[in-house]
Amino acid sequence: MKQGNLLIQVFLLAYCFGSVCVINAEDPYRFFTWTVTYGTRSPLGVPQQVILINGQFPGPPIEGVTNDNILVNLINKIDEPLLITWNGIKQRRMSWQDGVLGTSCPIQPNSNWTYHFQLKDQIGTYTYFASTSMHRASGAFGALNVNQRSVIFVPYHKPDGDFTLLVSDWYKMGHKALRKRLDSGRALPLPDGLLINGASKGLAFTGEHGKLSSLPTILLRLDSLVLYLCHASCFSTGKFYRFRISNVGISTSINFRIQGHMMTLVEVEGSHTLEEVYESLDVHVGQSLTVLVTLKAPVKDYFIVASTRFTKPVLTTSAILHYKGSKTRPSRPLPIGPTYHIHWSMKQARTIRLNLTANAARPNPQGAFHYGTIPISQTLVLANARTKINGKLRYTVNRVSYVNPTTPLKLADWYNIPGVFDFKTIKNIPTPGPSILGTSVLDFALHEYVEFVFQNNERSIQSWHIDGTNAYVVGYGTGTWNVAMRKRYNYVDAVSRHTFQVYPMSWTSVLASLDNKGMWNVRSQIWSRRYLGQELYVRVWNNERSLYTEAEPPLNALYCGKAKRPV
Numbered sequence: 001m002k003q004g005n006l007l008i009q010v011f012l013l014a015y016c017f018g019s020v021c022v023i024n025a026e027d028p029y030r031f032f033t034w035t036v037t038y039g040t041r042s043p044l045g046v047p048q049q050v051i052l053i054n055g056q057f058p059g060p061p062i063e064g065v066t067n068d069n070i071l072v073n074l075i076n077k078i079d080e081p082l083l084i085t086w087n088g089i090k091q092r093r094m095s096w097q098d099g100v101l102g103t104s105c106p107i108q109p110n111s112n113w114t115y116h117f118q119l120k121d122q123i124g125t126y127t128y129f130a131s132t133s134m135h136r137a138s139g140a141f142g143a144l145n146v147n148q149r150s151v152i153f154v155p156y157h158k159p160d161g162d163f164t165l166l167v168s169d170w171y172k173m174g175h176k177a178l179r180k181r182l183d184s185g186r187a188l189p190l191p192d193g194l195l196i197n198g199a200s201k202g203l204a205f206t207g208e209h210g211k212l213s214s215l216p217t218i219l220l221r222l223d224s225l226v227l228y229l230c231h232a233s234c235f236s237t238g239k240f241y242r243f244r245i246s247n248v249g250i251s252t253s254i255n256f257r258i259q260g261h262m263m264t265l266v267e268v269e270g271s272h273t274l275e276e277v278y279e280s281l282d283v284h285v286g287q288s289l290t291v292l293v294t295l296k297a298p299v300k301d302y303f304i305v306a307s308t309r310f311t312k313p314v315l316t317t318s319a320i321l322h323y324k325g326s327k328t329r330p331s332r333p334l335p336i337g338p339t340y341h342i343h344w345s346m347k348q349a350r351t352i353r354l355n356l357t358a359n360a361a362r363p364n365p366q367g368a369f370h371y372g373t374i375p376i377s378q379t380l381v382l383a384n385a386r387t388k389i390n391g392k393l394r395y396t397v398n399r400v401s402y403v404n405p406t407t408p409l410k411l412a413d414w415y416n417i418p419g420v421f422d423f424k425t426i427k428n429i430p431t432p433g434p435s436i437l438g439t440s441v442l443d444f445a446l447h448e449y450v451e452f453v454f455q456n457n458e459r460s461i462q463s464w465h466i467d468g469t470n471a472y473v474v475g476y477g478t479g480t481w482n483v484a485m486r487k488r489y490n491y492v493d494a495v496s497r498h499t500f501q502v503y504p505m506s507w508t509s510v511l512a513s514l515d516n517k518g519m520w521n522v523r524s525q526i527w528s529r530r531y532l533g534q535e536l537y538v539r540v541w542n543n544e545r546s547l548y549t550e551a552e553p554p555l556n557a558l559y560c561g562k563a564k565r566p567v
């Protein structure tokens, strides 16, 4: 541990430049040993193979506190190389720990590897999931909640209880069958159902797969469909509860609602929001948020509902919120949510704003970083497309469909290994020409302030994620983006988050301060798209080699491809 201590001390000193700072005793360590295996579960009522972590599906939650050191010794007992990524954890100075193929060699079957990362200056609701292949479609995902340190005041009272809800779409086909289908050049069908925390009892949908029913309606079987969130009587009248809600699915946006109750939004992906009240909320693939719910309705049971957005048919699942003392089952119909209404979703997205006076993980106001006044150093326009290359389905970004080299980009970069990637494969704006396979890396100087425009000229919704940083979501609009759209940006109180939806035939703009040196994955959270090429990497770099800006490769780093362990 000696080496670790030293590094962290150096880090603290570096961190405190320019701000008032007390060096506390070392931040706490939390140790986890996770064994990943196959197992059998019946999320949709039919037994199927899933991926378990320590026998659990979903995987065990991590409950941490800002600045904790997290050590996860991951033992891979499945038959394929594996990595887990920590969705939204910034891995400050340490893209080595990011758990994607661009930064680490995968953990081979029957071997293990220990991640060591810090929840540095972060707070809020996050998730983790397998980043390799299509593993995420079979499990190996879970919650990663980061609570505030004792010196931090969050802008709401301590809730009377806490619930983490992981909502995911689900296929009866396992990851291998899904992968085979994608490898053969075919797109994935609509998922078979929706799960809440790995279970679905209220599953219902209209129409058969592939058959579109003209008017989606929500059907429900009332008998034996209840998934009690809480078997004991844990919800009491007059009390208020915190629900952390994440979409850990692989393909569809969801809408979330609680019958007879309003939800007060307090946090999205590390930003404390203005406390707006919602009847239902859209959560796109890979996104997380926190709501508070006060129980002041008559004592009975109520439906908690998640349904898919922008799909035909609409998939729905439910759970039950059971008031203490209730003897009455929830009453139908299920509360109705939006189904295809794109404009509704875009309008709602614009109402989600930063509370400028609240603090987040650190005790200074979130609004103190005046993101709207900082000059932009570069604008990137990243356009996704569905295409065919060599006769097979692929997804591209600015005409390039990403392929993983056998040598992780980060290792190639650090050890100057030639022939792995270059900065010329992908352009930073869409250009005419043929679609190609390639290893896309865009190069930035450390501390650049960059405008990313995600341009979606397809008729399906997109969900884009940036590793290593959050970004301010300043605008959503329809059609093709141009510089005049900047007049419509929210330069004052946009939220900073890690995953951004882009509506069909629309654009989304975000501003990111690239102050985290490393190699960072920018990916579609829609997993079949990412698997078939809708991703790239952003290299944030300066030539000064210093622990103040970037950690050395960890001592346990794995080497593969052209990268050999240094002697």
Ligand SMILES: *[C@@H]1O[C@H](CO)[C@@H](O)[C@H](O)[C@H]1NC(C)=O
Pocket (backbone or CB within 6 Å): 073, 112, 113, 114, 556
């Ligand atoms: C693998 O697990 C063993 C036993 O728990 C541990 O000592 C070792 O450090 C782990 N290896 C890596 C590379 O993390």
Ligand SMILES: *[C@@H]1O[C@H](CO)[C@@H](O)[C@H](O)[C@H]1NC(C)=O
Pocket (backbone or CB within 6 Å): 154, 155, 156, 273, 274, 275, 276, 355, 356, 357, 358, 359
């Ligand atoms: C914003 O945060 C402040 C400080 O914590 C809090 O007092 C206030 O109620 C919040 N405002 C809204 C509208 O959420």
